[in-house]
Amino acid sequence: MNKSRKLLSGNEAIAIGAYHAGVLVATAYPGTPSTEILENLSKYKGIYAEWSTNEKVAMEVGLGASYAGVRTLVSMKHVGLNVAADPFMAAATTGIHGGLVVISADDPGIHSSQGEQDNRHFAKLARVPMLEPADSQEAYDLIEIAFDLSEKYDTPVLFRITTRVAHSKSVVELDEKRISKERTKHFHHDIGKYVMLPTNARNRVPNMHKRIVELTRYAETTPVNQIIDGDGKIGIISSGVSYEYAREVFPQASFLKLGMTYPLPPELVQKFAGKVKKIFVVEELDPFLEENVKLLGVHVEGKKHLPRFGELNKAAVHHAAVQAGLLDRANPIAEVTLVKNLPGRPPLLCPGCPHSGAFFVLSTIGKRAKVLDSEGRSEEETGLIITGDIGCYTLATYPPLRAMDTTACMGASIGQAIGLEKAGVNSKIAAVIGDSTFMHSGITGIVDAVYNDAKITVIILDNGTTAMTGHQDHPGSGMSAQGTVTEKVDIEKLVRGAGVKDVQVVNSFDVKAVRGAIRSALDNPSLSVVIVRGKCAVINRVRKNPRQIDLSKCNDCGVCVMIGCQAIQKRNDKLYIDSTICMGEECRICEQLCPKKAIGPVSGKPAGE
Amino acid sequence: MSDLDQTKQDILMVGVGGQGIILASDILGEAALEKGLDIKKTDTLGMAQRGGSVTSHLRIGQKVWSPLTSPAEADILLAFEKLEAARWVNYLKPGGLAIINNLAIPPLSISLGSQKYPGDQEILDSFKQRTSRLCLVDGSGKIAHLGDTRTLNIFMLGFLSTFLPLDIDSAAWESCLRKQLPSRILDINLRAFEKGREEALSVNIR
Structure with a gap:
């Protein structure tokens, strides 16, 4: 057998694992920490990989491909699954044809997201099985199992990773084979399975429950769930990267290591409970395993001592273990007195960023510069409210610019601006949104603004790429995920087509033009759009005459x-x-x-x- | 990780986005992989890339579990910038080795006049609470003659390489750099690496 040893990130391992498992279609919208999965998959010949317009579309394309009988991978960050929740629930109801694996990359500790959420709940909500790798080797191995489970139990599989699994590198032994199972690319017409009219959906729902019963039996015997015997005094139940921390903190303990975290194996849990004196559940975020184990009537502790938010690490697990009376306090090493008032180093817009000029202009409008304090607060309205969105440009929130008043989720800037205007605030309102985010979910907002006669200005910062996540292409960039030239969706025509009459396009590096366009748009008493266009500085590497x-x-x-x-x-x-x-x-x-x-x-x- | 493991090394690299820290730790990881060792490494990515603080945890040994190193656990702190060094001193183990590039990249709060960049003595004093194995190296100065400040990461890696108990010889390092770097910048980086090694051999902190 051909084996090779490589140092891979979890995301790279997933991509190779999916390729080796015979995946033929892969879809995603970029989002940290999931982006590299599709980036890596898109390099393989024989696979169709696309950046979808957003996660909902990615899930729908994935569902279609699965219906055609091919193995399909859909990947996204945790909040992406909120966007894709509708088709995800539908997929859980209709079931699949070709294996459908959905990757949710959660971000405990909020390294690069707008919020923290534990997407393990989605497995229970949708009544689908969930696998969780602890490192890159497991990521590689479990992906193939995920596809097998999907096909065997007629269900999408939720494959849940976290930032620390997605972005950590560890050693992987690769099996250089490619499953050549000939898959029929064939759609079987089956109205009862695929058309979710209430009459049909009612018939599908019992299947969802039945498969969870069957999967519970599978969970009892699958090698991805295993008992690792220790001295029997302490038993640890854990999964994902938390398991890695726990192995170091409790070198003598017994472990129930779960690779499949939904549904749980009741008999295996009971067997483990019988082998150890006390059980401690080590998991990040919500007490998901803890509560589900408690429902089996097994006494365990966990979140009484472990934090319910943020990332875990060895120190946090050790601290909780001491609190729980499981371990002795370690010999303390005196903490170093740090230099006082160390200045922070928040990330900033890059030198040469095309967004800088527009944000400088916005920061000087009304009384913003005068009235806002260093935290961007003011009781008094400034004359200009800037609703913001998700991308590099969200960094314009930091001082000195303080040029953003809201950021909620992808595309929210436009809807929020409409709401502020309809509520009747005194200030003018500008919604600021990037080109990729506009494609993702700004278009429906613009349509709403036209339809409901919103008196707002929408500023579309068009740098021609999805910059924050590492410069992925999008519908407006004219290039596909696999590097083929495609039809560019023209933002200007799109907004004009939706019915916006006042549309200006300006060069982002011409400050006078940017200022003029934004001022005239804000002076327009009805809906206006300014497209501020300039290449991302990281892509435009031309540096001359500093x-x-x-x-x-x-x-x-x-x-x-x-x-x-x-x-x-x-x-x-x-x-x-x-x-x-x-x-x-x-x-x-x-x-x-x-x-x-x-x-x-x-x-x-x-x-x- | 067992304390008896002679190959055990926890290395924390810190600096500012754009200094090539993640590439340096990738190269070291590949070199350790060639030696048949277990490795886990984890970097800050995403938003922090844009001129923010960057850290890379690299853990090497016979068997490594956690990808993250813990406070007071790093055998070596390799800092590409002084303020970032000061931020992470608590991660160094007592008696551990601190290699600090003598370079200040003032964050914007300094230019805005709202904060002050710490003085060298303050930074060194905080390190002395943990270790006497402390080295302030003029990396940026030593590579100036190479004509490309972007080789700093490979200079620092060369410097670090002389302190690792991993038995990786020059030829292995060179082949690793060859694999990891594009050919157009290979030569200048090989020289930066060698310069780093030379510089390390001239300091007395072993």
Whole structure:
């Protein structure tokens, strides 16, 4: 057998595992920490992989492919499954034809999300089986099992990972084979199974319950659930990365390691309980395992001592174990007294970011700059409310810009703006949304604004990519996930087609034009759209003629600092531009804004020569 | 991980987004993989990439469970920037090795005048509470003649390589760099790596 040993992230392992399991269709919308699964799958020949417009569409495309009999993988971040919940529940009801595995990448500790939620509940809600790998090897191995389960039990399978599994690298032994099980790409007409009229749905629902009973029997004997005998004093029930922490914190303990966390195996749990004196459940976020084990009548402890939110780590597990009286306090190592008031380092818009100019303009409108405190708070309305959305541009919330007043979920900026306007606030309202987010779920908002005559301005920041998650293509970029040229969905035509009459398109690096367009749009008493277009600085790597500050002209007014550009720094109370990161010629936003004309190219030549 | 494991190394690399920290830790991970060891590594990704703090936990040994290293557990703290070093000192184990690039990248709050960048002495004093094996290295200065500041990560990796009990020889390192780096930047990085090794051999913190 051909084996090779590789250092892989959980996401890479899932992609290879899915390929080896014979997946033929893969769909996703980018979202940390799930993005790399589809990125890796899209490189394989013989697989169809797409960036879908959003997670709901990804799930629907996946469901269609599954109905055609092929193995299909749909991946998304935890909040993506909220968007896709409707077709996910439908898939759980109709069942599948080709294996359908749905990956939910949860983000405990909120590394890069708008919230924290434990998507294990979705398995119980939808009455589908759930697998949870603890490291990359398990991610690779469990994916194949997930497809087998899906087909055997006529159900989508929820494959739940977390940031620490998705993005950690560990050693994987790969089996260099490819399942060549010939799958029939064939749709079997079956109205009773696929058309969820109430009469048909009523007939499907008992199947969902029946399969959970059958899967419970499977859970008793599957090797993915195993008892690891220790000294019997302490028994740990755990899964996912929490298991890895627990193995180090409790080297002597017995373990019930669950690779399948829904449904649970009652007899195996009882057998384990009979082998150990006390049981401690180690899991991140909600007491999902704990509550389900308690329903089996087994006495366990867990969340009485472990935190119910945030990520776990060894120290947190150890601390909880001491509290629970399971372990002795470790010899304390005196904590180092850190340097006082260490400045934080929040992420910022990149030097040369095309969004900087628009946000600078927005930050100066009304009384925002004057009235907002450093936390972006003010009892008094500023004259301009900026509803925001999800992407790099959400970083414009941080000082100095403080140019965002709300961010909820993908696409919410437009609906929120409509709501604020209809409620009758005194300020003008601008909704700011990126191009990829607009495609994802801004379009329905625009249609609502047209239909309901919303007096708002929608600013679409079009940098031609899905930047925050690492520059994936989208319907407006003209390129597919697999690198083929496709029809570009034209944002301007789209909003005009929806009925917006006041639509302006401006170059994001022309500050005067951006200011003019935003001001005139805000002055328009009805709906207006400004598309601010410029290439993402990370994609446009052209860096020439970095700018510098002529200190003989500079009066230290601080305007350039208010752009929030990382390249504009202060050393020994003197402003300077870091020439190694300044974008130079292609940006020039600071140069256009400097009231003293103190900023110019290092070469000394005026711009444009 | 067993304390008896001679190959056990917990390494925490810290710095600022854009300094090439994750690539450096990837290369070290691959080198350890070649030695047949177990490895777990985990990085901060996503939002923190955009000029924010970056950390990479790399744990090597016969068998590694947790991908995250814990406070007072890192054998080595490799810091690419001073303020970031100061932030993570508690992760170093007592008597552990701290390698700090003598470079200040002031965050925006400094330019805005609302906060102050810590002084060298303050930072070193906080480290001295944990260890005397402390080295402030002028990485950015030492690679200046190479003409590309982006080779700092490979210089730091070269420096670090001389302190690892993993028995990876020069040829193995070179082959690893060859595999991980695009060919157009390979030569300059091989020189940066060698420069890092030379520099490490001249300091007395072993």
